[in-house]
Structures are given as structure tokens and as C-alpha cells.
Amino acid sequence: MSLPPWRRVFDALWLEFWLPLPILGVVFWLGGSLIKDQVLSRPYTTVSTLQADRERDVQLSLTVLLIKAKIKKSEGLTQVEVKTVDSTLKKLEFEFPITEFEQVETSIAQKLGLSREDVRKLVRYQIK
Structure with a gap:
């Protein structure tokens, strides 16, 4: 059975392998940016604040x-x-x-x- 000429060129250049790669790249790029936006848009709350401008009193037991x-x-x-x-x-x-x-x-x-x-x-x- 003989292949049409466009199919022979398709097989010779491995286009069936190379053509899906840009589509996969775009899918990963869009999915990654959606996940990034979700993670970075979450509110960030701190449980306690650091106060380094005040002097703390420390009780030491020493001789x-x-x-x-x-x-x-x-x-x-x-x-x-x-x-x-x-x-x-x-x-x-x-x-x-x-x-x-x-x-x-x-x-x-x-x-x-x-x-x-x-x-x-x-x-x-x-x-x-």
C-alpha cells in the first residue's frame, strides 16, 4: 500500500512527534500561570508580629x-x-x-x- 506524498513528508520529518509539543507547552504554561495566580493571591496573615525595637527583660539565675x-x-x-x-x-x-x-x-x-x-x-x- 502506498502512502500519499504529504504522509511521506509527515513521517520523514517526525511531525507526528513535533506537532503536539507546542500544544503541550501552551497547556503547561497556562496551567502553571493559573496555579501561580491562585497561590500568590491568597491572603497572607501573620500570627504574631516581631517587635525588635523594644528591650526585653530577661531573668537569669547565675552565680x-x-x-x-x-x-x-x-x-x-x-x-x-x-x-x-x-x-x-x-x-x-x-x-x-x-x-x-x-x-x-x-x-x-x-x-x-x-x-x-x-x-x-x-x-x-x-x-x-
Whole structure:
């Protein structure tokens, strides 16, 4: 049986394979864009918002070994370094805009959750 001439050209160029490819490409393109539009148009709600502009109060239970307070009268501030016995947190540093001994001790006691008497026993001052 003899094939018509158009059919021979069709078979020789593999057109039965190549012709459906653009149709499949268009179907995948349209389907993908529909799915993309559905996914991207869904409302996005957050459960909780991140507030990074506020300072959080953290209560730590640690054993204080030594407190060094460097009072810089010319700058009007006190730098405090707290050394601990804890293996994970060995050193804490604070800076207070005060230079009076009583106020420094009170501020340290509030930050560390200690009594003022305990802070007075542990603190070592250096005045610059």
C-alpha cells in the first residue's frame, strides 16, 4: 500500500512527534500561570508580629563571681563588667549613664536581681 506524498513528508520529518509539543507547552504554561495566580493571591496573615525595637527583660539565675565598675566622670557614665561562675555565660557587660556609687549599686542590683548589700560586697570600682 502506498502512502500519499504529504504522509511521506509527515513521517520523514517526525511531525507526528513535533506537532503536539507546542500544544503541550501552551497547556503547561497556562496551567502553571493559573496555579501561580491562585497561590500568590491568597491572603497572607501573620500570627504574631516581631517587635525588635523594644528591650526585653530577661531573668537569669547565675552565680556572680566579681563585679568591676569603671566610673568615667568626664563622660558621665559607668561601664560594668560582671564575671560569673556559670559555664555558658561567663561575662556580662552593662553601661549606665550615672557616676554616683549608690545609683550604680542600685542599677546593678536591679539588672542582676541581687540585693544591694550583695552587690556592695562584690563590686570593685575604678575611677577614671
